[in-house]
Amino acid sequence: MAACEVCGNDYALSFEVHAQGAVHVFDSFECAITKMAPICEHCQCRILGHGVEVGRRWYCCAHCARSADPSSAELVADHA
Known part of the structure; x- marks a missing residue:
């Protein structure tokens, strides 16, 4: 044990x-x-999947990445 x-x-x-x-x-x-598990820099949830890295910052999804850093809108997209 x-x-x-x-x-x-x-x-x-x-x-x-x-x-x-x-x-x-x-x-x-x-x-x-x-x-x-890393913590999303926008919504503060635990990132259990792949997450999204933008500029050495981690987000749980593309929505949070775009919300935290609007200049990343062209760089990130969720996969459907």
């Missing part, structure tokens, strides 16, 4: 995530998302 680094729960089914040279231990996807 290993303790979750977010909530401290010592759980038999905890899991490791290896990212950028570090090892993280979590007891749930919720805790992993809380610790690791």
